Amino acid sequence: MAEEARIDVKTLLQKAAGDLSAPELHDLARSAESGPWFGTPGVRSGEPARPPDYEWPLVSEHPYMGKYGKGTASVHLGNGHDRLVNPMIFADGFNYGPSDLDTLWQWFNMPYSDAGERLFDQLLAAGIDIVLLGFDSRHDYIQVNAGVARACIGKVIAERHGNTPLITGGVSMGGQVTRYALAAMEHDDEDHQTETYLSWDSPHNGAWIPLILQQMAYFFEFFEALTPGKAGKASLIRSPAAQQLLWAWVADARYSGPIASASPLRAQFVREMADLGGFPQRPVRLGVANGRGDGQGPALPPGEIVFDKKFLGGLVGSATARYQPAFGAEQPIGGMHLGLTARSSTTTAVAPFDGAPGGMLDSFGQVATALGIELEEAKRWSCFVPSVSAVALDFDPMTWEVDLEQDLREVSAEHTMLNEFCCNATNIEHSVVTPMLAEWVLRKIAK
Incomplete structure (x- = not known):
């Protein structure tokens, strides 16, 4: 049995040096702008989204923990269609707050090739009706939003003319x-009348956000005077969705202990998913990964310092972050200091996730920007959805006893829960559309 992965935190009281005025502390806390950290990508293009042909408000009929989810579906009819004929439901992913379906459309319809090809436009041209599925609260329990997805499936079946089977899936958490x-x-x-299930860089076995950055979100949020009802830096990290999706999670900046079982919500979700058979069995199960499949991750040396910022010479505060070290006992991952409070963190038996092949998120970059730290582009990014997770490789999603750099090109059907998958040629931004992934999806579903 492998040693249990854990984090340990030491808290120190710093002796004040010089005049630490309240305004200095306030300015530093405010430099870390309020609002949830670690959101997934937005749109870079200023082009407007294609207006939907119509929209449906959705309400779940299947409560979870006493909650009924709500959402919206925006329907884009395929070329030549005046009604829903050949529907593809595509669900929004991990983020905080309500879905923005215009943004989701723009993201997946940005040109992905030199010829200006756009994935959603190509699907519409192939006669596929695109039903974008959004949620009123993306950060809620996966099971709550699954109730919204069930309502959407039922609505599509009721509104569809003919009996063409559905394509159902989503991006990131939407999968x-x-x-x-x-x-x-x-x-x-x-x-459910679904013939094809499609996931796009979905964390089937879990996702990763660096532990030291999770702690910084909690730590710096503590010093900021939040407006009542306004989300703070750690709001997304502490959300039910994050607790269910992230393999490694911490509850606050002081937490010491196991990281894979820190939240009972993840263990419960994994157990419930297993009780349902792991995956739907009737559809053909397809998936794409934004990470490489040959086992080659980005060149992010385990344990290397990413940033080491001292504010006002270290008198007011500091923030140090390292790439996740490769296993070992009590390996330093960084620390933070503000006013009289300082914390340093180590991990034990944790794999070097930051440099794993996979879809990338600018986790370090988001934190650096919020703290006013200049960081070169290459250091802003690290793995968010490891390729071994996006292709649903068959391993225990709680213990993660798996080689992050496994060559997936020769993986046989019995070692993955998907029927077919495609990995990207490079490790690229999570959920972005690339020629390799777009062409593979078009071959599989635009028949």
Whole structure:
């Protein structure tokens, strides 16, 4: 049995040097702008989104923890269609607050090739009706939003003309939401009429946000006077969705202990998913990964310092972050100091996730920008959804006893829960559309 992965935090009281006035502390805390850290990508293009042909408000009929999820579906009819004929439901992913379906459309319809090809435009041209599925609260329990997905599937079936089977899936967490929804419908003997399931860089076995950065979100949020009702830096990290999706999670900046079982919400979600059979069994299960499949991760040396910032010469505060070290005992990952409070953190038996092949998120970059730290572009990014997770490789999602750099090109069907998958040629930004992934998806579903 492998040693349990854990984090340990030491808290020190710093002796004040010089005149630490309240305004200095206030200015530093305010430099870390309020609002949730670690959101997934937005749109870089100023082009407007294609207006939907119509929209549906959705309300779940299947509560979870006493909560009924709500959401919206925006329907874009395929070329030549005046009604819903050949529907593809595509669910929004991990972030804080309500979905912005215009942004989701723009993201997946940005030109991905020198010829200006756009994935959603190509799907519409192939006669596929795109139903974008959004949620009123993306950061809520996956099971709550899975109820919204079930409502969307039912609405699509009711509104569809003819009997063309559905394509159902989503990006990032949206792939998990629809995976759960379809499996739950099968469990309840409810006909989802879905022939193809499609996930786009979905963290089937879990995702990764550096532990030291999670701690910084909690730590610097503590010193900021938050407006009541306004989300803070750690709001996304402490959300049910983050606790369910992240393999390694900490509850606050002082937490010491195991990281894979720190939240009971993740263990419960993994258990419930397994009780439903892991995946829906009736559809063909397809998936794409924004990371490489040959085992080559980005060149991010384990344990190397990413940034080491001292504010006002270290009198007021500091922030140090390292790439996740490769296993070992009590390996330093960084620390933070503000006013009289300082903390330093180490991890034990944790794999070097930051440099794993996978879809990338600018986690270090987001924190550096918020703290007013200049950081070169190459250091802003690290792995968010490891390729071994996006392709649903068959391993225990709680213990993660898996080689992050496994060559996936020769993986046989019995070692993955997907029927087919495609990895990108490079480790690129999470959920971005690339020629390799777009062309593979078009071959599989635009028949």
